Amino acid sequence: MEIPYTYKARPDTGLYNAKVGIWLFLASEIMLFGALFSAYILLRVSAPVGFWPDVALAWPRGLLNIPIGTFNTAVLITSSVTVVLAWASLKMNNFARFRVYMVITVVCAFAFLGIKSFEYNDKFSHYVVRLKDGKALTGHIEVNGKHPGFWNFQDQWDVAKLADQKVDKIKVEVDPERDIHGHAKKHAGHDHEVREIAVSDIQFLGSYTPSTHPFFAVYFLITALHGLHVLGGALVLGYFAFPGAKMWKSNPEQFINRIEVGGLFWHFVDLVWIFLFPVVYLL
Amino acid sequence: MSQHSTSSSASHGDDHDHDIAAHVRTYMIIFGALLVGTILTVAMYYVDFSSMALTVAVALFIASIKAFLVAGYFMHLLSEKKLVYGVLVLSAIFFVALMGLTLWGSNDLPRNSVTKTLYVP
Numbered sequence: 001m002e003i004p005y006t007y008k009a010r011p012d013t014g015l016y017n018a019k020v021g022i023w024l025f026l027a028s029e030i031m032l033f034g035a036l037f038s039a040y041i042l043l044r045v046s047a048p049v050g051f052w053p054d055v056a057l058a059w060p061r062g063l064l065n066i067p068i069g070t071f072n073t074a075v076l077i078t079s080s081v082t083v084v085l086a087w088a089s090l091k092m093n094n095f096a097r098f099r100v101y102m103v104i105t106v107v108c109a110f111a112f113l114g115i116k117s118f119e120y121n122d123k124f125s126h127y128v129v130r131l132k133d134g135k136a137l138t139g140h141i142e143v144n145g146k147h148p149g150f151w152n153f154q155d156q157w158d159v160a161k162l163a164d165q166k167v168d169k170i171k172v173e174v175d176p177e178r179d180i181h182g183h184a185k186k187h188a189g190h191d192h193e194v195r196e197i198a199v200s201d202i203q204f205l206g207s208y209t210p211s212t213h214p215f216f217a218v219y220f221l222i223t224a225l226h227g228l229h230v231l232g233g234a235l236v237l238g239y240f241a242f243p244g245a246k247m248w249k250s251n252p253e254q255f256i257n258r259i260e261v262g263g264l265f266w267h268f269v270d271l272v273w274i275f276l277f278p279v280v281y282l283l
Numbered sequence: 284m285s286q287h288s289t290s291s292s293a294s295h296g297d298d299h300d301h302d303i304a305a306h307v308r309t310y311m312i313i314f315g316a317l318l319v320g321t322i323l324t325v326a327m328y329y330v331d332f333s334s335m336a337l338t339v340a341v342a343l344f345i346a347s348i349k350a351f352l353v354a355g356y357f358m359h360l361l362s363e364k365k366l367v368y369g370v371l372v373l374s375a376i377f378f379v380a381l382m383g384l385t386l387w388g389s390n391d392l393p394r395n396s397v398t399k400t401l402y403v404p
Binding site for chain 2: 013020024028031035062070268275
């Protein structure tokens with residue numbers, strides 16, 4: 001027996017199956033991301049007033065790279081437009097143009113993920129150093145002439161590991177000073193002062209990773225979950241652009257519907273980012 | 284059956300193509316608006332509103348407009364069927380409840396929590 005309404009709309013609802021399915025799925029996705037956003041908001045509003053790392057549990061506002069985040073936002077918005085243009089091209093019976101737009105979409109998706117992993121690498125190699133005299137400083141560190149990072153993240157350091165490996169000095173490329181809003185101070189300039197710090201003076205050393213501050217925990221959790229959505233969407237859209245495109249010959253209406261449904265998911269991923277970007281980068 | 288569907292869309296193809304072409308123009312306008320919105324969001328970060336509540340409100344207001352444009356035009360929500368609206372109204376109610384309950388509990392801290400400390404520059 002043939003499954004009804006795979007591409008024709010059901011008369012009473014006016015919808016084909018997949019459209020009902022994707023909207024129910026997106027509704028559950030709203031709750032998934034909503035739960036994580038509410039966790040973020042709770043942590044954000046209950047953080048002590050001040051600026052991390054001067055106040056240990058205050059919020060580290062303005063710590064993420066805003067120009068890169070802005071660029072990535074533009075990349076994702078572009079891919080959202082191209083996927084809807086791909087659908088419109090099919091509607092206008094132009095398969096060649098459809099494929100071009102789909103390729104741009106998938107390229108944008110991987111560009112987004114590449115840029116994101118560059119940002120992750122920066123955070124994994126960025127450290128906060130709390131000294132025994134109560135001062136805190138942040139910057140990229142160098143231990144035994146090496147820079148730890150995301151792409152080699154076994155190479156993470158803390159005080160215990162430094163003692164274990166009998167390291168007595170580390171170098172820190174100190175970040176420019178920030179004001180209370182998290183903006184880099186104007187006079188600070190772009191030169192990073194390199195300071196050598198004796199391990200015996202360090203009370204706490206931690207990279208910008210979940211165990212160091214709740215902000216990083218919630219930042220990595222939400223952005224990584226969003227990143228997985230980008231990856232999943234890219235794989236599905238890539239499939240529709242090439243092997244799955246056979247259906248354009250056998251059942252064009254159902255194929256157009258598939259692109260519409262895949263596009264709906266893709267726009268949702270873009271929507272999450274539209275809220276995520278100001279919330280984690282700017283607030 | 285596929286043959287049938289292609290020929291039927293080809294028979295009144297002209298009208299239909301104009302329709303879609305008009306859509307494409309709309310999509311490009313929305314694209315521009317979204318990019319402007321992004322720049323505006325970032326610009327607001329450098330404005331000192333002196334109140335965190337206002338800063339958050341402005342950022343979320345701009346984000347909501349962008350979200351409306353994406354959902355309304357790219358996801359065709361402005362002209363969708365009733366069932367989809369029904370699903371979304373339900374999830375909106377649950378979403379508000381989720382956020383509301385969380386914020387409601389935000390002053391109900393676990394025992395031995397560290398209370399807020401004031402920043403001394």
